[in-house]
Amino acid sequence: MGVMGSFKKFFKRMFNKKNARIGIYGPPNAGKTTLANRILRDWTGDAMGSVSHIAHETRRARRREGVTIQSNGGSISLDIIDTPGLATKIDFHEFMELGMNEAESKRRAKEATEGVIEAVKWLENLDGVILVMDATEDPYTQVNVTVIGNMEARNLPLLIVANKTDLPESSATSIREAFPQHPMVAISALEGKNIDTFYDEVAKRFG
Amino acid sequence: MDLVSEDRLAKMQPVEKIRFIIDEIKDGKILVLEKGLTPEEEATLIEMTMTQIEPDEFAGIEMESYPSQTETSLLGKLLKKNVVRTRLTVIGPANKLKTLKKDRDMISALVSNK
Numbered sequence: 583m584g585v586m587g588s589f590k591k592f593f594k595r596m597f598n599k600k601n602a603r604i605g606i607y608g609p610p611n612a613g614k615t616t617l618a619n620r621i622l623r624d625w626t627g628d629a630m631g632s633v634s635h636i637a638h639e640t641r642r643a644r645r646r647e648g649v650t651i652q653s654n655g656g657s658i659s660l661d662i663i664d665t666p667g668l669a670t671k672i673d674f675h676e677f678m679e680l681g682m683n684e685a686e687s688k689r690r691a692k693e694a695t696e697g698v699i700e701a702v703k704w705l706e707n708l709d710g711v712i713l714v715m716d717a718t719e720d721p722y723t724q725v726n727v728t729v730i731g732n733m734e735a736r737n738l739p740l741l742i743v744a745n746k747t748d749l750p751e752s753s754a755t756s757i758r759e760a761f762p763q764h765p766m767v768a769i770s771a772l773e774g775k776n777i778d779t780f781y782d783e784v785a786k787r788f789g
Numbered sequence: 790m791d792l793v794s795e796d797r798l799a800k801m802q803p804v805e806k807i808r809f810i811i812d813e814i815k816d817g818k819i820l821v822l823e824k825g826l827t828p829e830e831e832a833t834l835i836e837m838t839m840t841q842i843e844p845d846e847f848a849g850i851e852m853e854s855y856p857s858q859t860e861t862s863l864l865g866k867l868l869k870k871n872v873v874r875t876r877l878t879v880i881g882p883a884n885k886l887k888t889l890k891k892d893r894d895m896i897s898a899l900v901s902n903k
Contacts, residue, residue, distance in 0.1 A: 670835055671849025671883035672842055688844050695839040702836040722891040724852045728835065731828025734859040735873045760893065761856065 601648055602788050603661045605704055608714035609725045610637035610667030610694075613745040617714055617771035618644075618664035624777070625649050630664045636680050638694035640666045643704055653778075653785035660788060665704055666697025668725040705732055710739040710788045717744040717752035717768065721760040730761060739787045742766040743780065748773045790900070795824035803830055807837050810880060814850055815841065819881035819900060825854050827875055834880075851886040853896045854878035 606614045618630035630644055647661045672694045677687035705711075713729050715721055733740040742761060744754035747770045754768035767783045769776045791813065798806055807830065813820055826834065831854065838850050858874040879886070879898060889897040 668835065669849070670838060670852050672839070673848040673883070674844050691842070691844065695842050698839045699836050702832050705832060720891065722856070722893075724831075724854065724888075727854055727856050728828055728831040731857040731873060732832055734857065735828045735871055737871050 601659045601661045602709040605663045605708045612714040612716045641693040641697035653781045658789040665701040714743045721757045741787045744768040790819045792821045822878045825875035825878035849883045852880045
């Protein structure tokens with residue numbers, strides 16, 4: 583950490599007792615809520631929300647205040663915001679293909695659009711972002727590009743999580759190569775694989 | 790397909806740009822923006838797109854831009870505002886434009902005439 587970073591930390595400690603607000607972002611079905619649940623279960627014994635293989639299960643942002651994470655002999659307290667999956671398109675037919683009826687699908691699509699709006703609005707009120715990517719998918723999605731661009735423009739800390747490393751087709755390397763300018767940690771939020779390294783990175787980036 | 794010059798978009802306020810893009814896309818056009826949008830404008834475009842989605846009429850957009858390049862400066866760090874160099878961006882209706890492959894410097898897309 584440079585002189586600038588040390589000063590920032592010092593002044594933050596002196597004058598700002600608020601927890602850092604950290605948003606968990608990513609495309610639908612990247613594993614954001616699974617990660618949020620993992621964090622809460624590990625540090626509060628609670629859970630954030632339900633998960634599903636059908637996209638846009640989380641359609642309202644959920645905030646948990648004062649989650650204290652211990653790492654490297656210290657601890658940090660964060661407000662964690664689990665945001666709905668960001669998308670540029672939402673077609674109710676895709677939900678119908680997964681077995682939902684038309685009315686249910688339309689309602690889910692409508693709620694999903696509202697969730698995306700909420701997630702975009704939260705971007706302006708955060709101190710940092712954990713960007714969850716599905717390591718089995720192409721990392722250059724527009725959602726990833728837009729979230730990273732917004733964090734870079736605001737000069738806010740970002741931690742990329744390459745999730746789903748329990749799946750054989752996952753490739754954390756392709757994510758690291760796509761965005762080499764940002765720290766990345768490869769985990770399986772579902773199985774807890776490499777989760778201690780994730781907490782170390784969280785403490786380093788947002789502490 | 791319309792190729793929109795940097796000058797044309799530079800004359801517009803951010804809200805006008807977003808309105809222009811949404812209106813063109815809802816008319817079925819595919820836009821190639823010479824200089825793209827800032828990350829904040831991209832986020833606003835996503836937000837505005839969500840308000841326009843209608844079942845069986847408009848399912849949203851497909852947007853393809855390259856990862857932005859940020860110029861950091863001491864002033865930028867102090868003000869928490871960096872200069873982002875925007876890059877070429879392709880935007881179209883989700884039912885007409887599909888990204889096939891994308892990497893740091895190359896976008897392959899399929900345009901259909903549905």
